[in-house]
Amino acid sequence: MIxxxxxxxxAAGFGAADFLGGLAAKRLMAMLVTAFAALAGAVALLVAxxxxxxxxxxxxxxxxxxxxxxxxxGIWLLYxxxxxxxxxxxxxxxxxxxxxxxxxxxxxxxxxxSPLGWVALLTGLVAVGLVSRPRxxxxxxxxxxxxxxxxxxxxxxxxxxxxxxxxxxDAGLTPLTANRISCTVVAFAVAGVLAWRARAGMSDGRCGGxxxxxxxxxxxxxxxxxxxxxxxxxxxxAVGIRRRMVVGVAIxxxxxxxxxxxxxxxxxxxxxxFGDLSVLxxxxxxxxxxxxxxxxxxxxxRPSRLQTAGIVLALVAMLGMSLA
Numbered sequence: 001m002i003x004x005x006x007x008x009x010x011a012a013g014f015g016a017a018d019f020l021g022g023l024a025a026k027r028l029m030a031m032l033v034t035a036f037a038a039l040a041g042a043v044a045l046l047v048a049x050x051x052x053x054x055x056x057x058x059x060x061x062x063x064x065x066x067x068x069x070x071x072x073x074g075i076w077l078l079y080x081x082x083x084x085x086x087x088x089x090x091x092x093x094x095x096x097x098x099x100x101x102x103x104x105x106x107x108x109x110x111x112x113x114s115p116l117g118w119v120a121l122l123t124g125l126v127a128v129g130l131v132s133r134p135r136x137x138x139x140x141x142x143x144x145x146x147x148x149x150x151x152x153x154x155x156x157x158x159x160x161x162x163x164x165x166x167x168x169x170d171a172g173l174t175p176l177t178a179n180r181i182s183c184t185v186v187a188f189a190v191a192g193v194l195a196w197r198a199r200a201g202m203s204d205g206r207c208g209g210x211x212x213x214x215x216x217x218x219x220x221x222x223x224x225x226x227x228x229x230x231x232x233x234x235x236x237x238a239v240g241i242r243r244r245m246v247v248g249v250a251i252x253x254x255x256x257x258x259x260x261x262x263x264x265x266x267x268x269x270x271x272x273x274f275g276d277l278s279v280l281x282x283x284x285x286x287x288x289x290x291x292x293x294x295x296x297x298x299x300x301x302r303p304s305r306l307q308t309a310g311i312v313l314a315l316v317a318m319l320g321m322s323l324a
Contacts, residue, residue, distance in 0.1 A: 015290020022082025054172020068182025101158025
């Protein structure tokens with residue numbers, strides 16, 4: 001019973017973290033959102049690791065640092081997709097791919113795959129096809145590039161799950177802590193380069209040097225750039241204050257996302273001490289439902305009937321793959 005409770009809480013944390021990260025990315029460069037989320041998670045995990053009693057093994061620490069780079073790319077792609085596309089239709093894509101990758105790795109390592117697993121895998125593929133169906137309403141239309149980003153993000157996150165699963169039991173939170181530290185460094189470095197390029201391009205009187213995803217905040221804020229390439233530049237005082245308030249709120253939301261993600265991971269690992277991995281995987285695997293519900297409530301996303309059917313099938317597929 002305790003393991004089910006902890007698994008449910010971790011699912012709520014994962015789903016809410018993804019939603020908040022995507023929400024922040026609608027207001028701030030996705031790489032900066034990734035950086036601040038990773039920083040908040042790293043700080044929280046550094047505090048929790050001594051309490052957890054995890055042992056810093058050299059090999060798992062190195063693996064954690066290396067996978068931090070792939071995790072950084074995965075989280076960035078996830079937030080970048082959520083910044084423009086509908087979370088209700090993209091969240092199932094991320095969840096299914098991030099589950100299929102560890103399952104495929106298990107198959108390659110000699111693990112068996114039950115008939116239920118194959119049925120769940122096929123169901124997941126059908127679900128991805130349904131949620132990807134275009135419709136006229138732009139709020140629920142998933143562009144191909146965003147679907148591709150979500151799929152690749154899921155693959156990178158699947159690599160993280162593989163590395164965490166292979167870590168020694170006494171390592172505790174240390175591999176994830178190393179992962180978040182590495183992700184923080186990489187994300188801030190890349191965000192700094194993008195900001196420098198954007199400023200350099202604008203100083204030349206052009207925007208060609210900025211990120212392809214750069215978009216202006218509006219005609220009244222000449223010289224300010226927001227969305228997937230947001231940087232602070234010289235703007236009128238009133239606009240600059242409003243701009244900084246928007247950025248400040250987005251950073252706070254990104255930090256909350258990172259804290260929720262770190263908390264969810266901690267709850268999941270704690271649940272392993274009270275129950276089986278199979279039980280926890282089933283319960284926590286429903287985290288996309290949380291993201292979807294939040295997007296429905298706060299962003300007004302309304303998927304079509306086919307997309308709704310795809311979302312339901314995706315959750316069924318997640319359940320099947322967890323039980324396989």
